[in-house]
Amino acid sequence: MSKRGCRPGWLVAALLSLVSGWAAASPPTVLATTGMIGDTVQAVGGECINTEVLMGPGVDPHLYQASASDVQRFRDAALIAYNGFGLEGQLDNVLARFGERSPTLALAEAAAAQGPAGVIAGDEGYATDPHLWMDAALWAQGLTPLRDALTAIAPDCAGLLAARADLHRSRLLALDAWLAESIATIPAPQRMMISAHDAFAYFGRAYDLEVRGIQGISTSAEAGVADIQRVAGVIAERGIPAIFVETTINPRTVEAVLAAARQRDAEVRIGGSLYGDALGEPGGLAEDLIGMLIANGITLVTALGGEVPPLPDALSPWQGRKRIFMEQLVE
Ligand SMILES: [Zn+2]
Missing domain, CATH: 3.40.50.1980 (Nitrogenase molybdenum iron protein domain)
Incomplete structure (x- = not known):
């Protein structure tokens, strides 16, 4: 024993x-x-x-x-x-x-x-x-x-x-200041964000970015043909280089807008995926709220012709994941 x-x-x-x-x-x-x-x-x-x-x-x-x-x-x-x-x-x-x-x-x-x-x-x-x-x-x-x-x-x-x-x-x-600094690097006529649903009104107000949702605040309603044509017209008129999909939203509406804008000879592409109503997967930059907003800032600034500034010292814990995120964006 x-x-x-x-x-x-x-x-x-x-x-x-x-x-x-x-x-x-x-x-x-x-x-x-x-x-x-x-x-x-x-x-x-x-x-x-x-x-x-x-x-x-x-x-x-x-x-x-x-x-x-x-x-x-x-x-x-x-x-x-x-x-x-x-x-x-x-x-x-x-x-x-x-x-x-x-x-x-x-x-x-x-x-x-x-x-x-x-x-x-x-x-x-x-x-x-x-x-x-x-x-x-x-x-x-x-x-x-x-x-x-x-x-x-x-x-x-x-x-x-x-x-x-x-x-x-x-x-x-510190993040708030970095986002404002980031969005300000986008050339003024292109400083517009178009995505499927209206999750970004606060982002737009805070960081001086014009925001257009295609289908409103709720995600349960489908965007109509008139909504799609109206947004396609804005893209063609303003020369907006990119529009965005969201991780929680079916990309169908955004793809329909893309097709309608191209019929108007607009040179526009999907600028990447934004985090609207949910965080990203664990281990990625967007696994927490601060990282999610950094990821959105980088995606927007890169696709709309701006330049991503370095993170402030207060956000140094996000530095490593930011670098990996930006490397993957280039690939
Ligand atoms: Zn929402």
């Missing part, structure tokens, strides 16, 4: 109590709906919070419906963090039901309520355009209410949560 088998009963009991004490101290779970929300919770929460994300890369939040196992996750969460402004339209019932028993935080709504940058009106049943994460400085306004909500469920971590919120704010503000 090994020594292990002779371990006295009191030692086993002591070990068990240690393990159960340890389990009791495990961090509270925050269930985030989209990747952008989950990444922001993780950035502030760190080790103090167990962050779980409902929607993975490439999932469209406008259309996402909760499964039976999702409902269990809502039930078990210490805090439910979602975007709000109707982005997760199909989850309204679940959010209302579990919002009565668990604390919730609508992060985009909380960010907007902090001021001073206001919201943009929506269309097609969206009173407010919900895509606030596209404006890094506006999104940073949500860090204070997020810090407070996390501190309420992990009070022992108050100091760490405050420090992490401050660090993430400084990074988002």
Whole structure:
């Protein structure tokens, strides 16, 4: 018999109590709906919070419906963090039901309520355009209410949560300045972004880029022939060199616009894939929100004839993935 088998009963009991004490101290779970929300919770929460994300890369939040196992996750969460402004339209019932028993935080709504940058009106049943994460400085306004909500469920971590919120704010503000600097390198007549759905109104306002969606804010409606011809006309008239597809949206509409513009002798191509409503795959540049906006900046600037500036020191953790992303863009 090994020594292990002779371990006295009191030692086993002591070990068990240690393990159960340890389990009791495990961090509270925050269930985030989209990747952008989950990444922001993780950035502030760190080790103090167990962050779980409902929607993975490439999932469209406008259309996402909760499964039976999702409902269990809502039930078990210490805090439910979602975007709000109707982005997760199909989850309204679940959010209302579990919002009565668990604390919730609508992060985009909380960010907007902090001021001073206001919201943009929506269309097609969206009173407010919900895509606030596209404006890094506006999104940073949500860090204070997020810090407070996390501190309420992990009070022992108050100091760490405050420090992490401050660090993430400084990074988002550095990103905000870099995006403005980047977009400004695009020659003025070409400083226009055309993509399938209206996810980029905040991006356009913040970084001085004219934005045209082809099918509106919702992704559930198809663009009509008139929409396609109207946008094709703008491309031909302005000499826009590239239009963009999105990772969560069927590229059919963009391809139809491309064909219609070429019939008008416009020299235009697909300028690449933008991240609109979901993060990219793990390991890639767009695996987190800051990387996603850097990736969008690089894709836009490169396709529309600008020049990508170096990242500021505050964003040095993204430097390596940025370089790989740019190398792949050239290939
Ligand atoms: Zn959207």
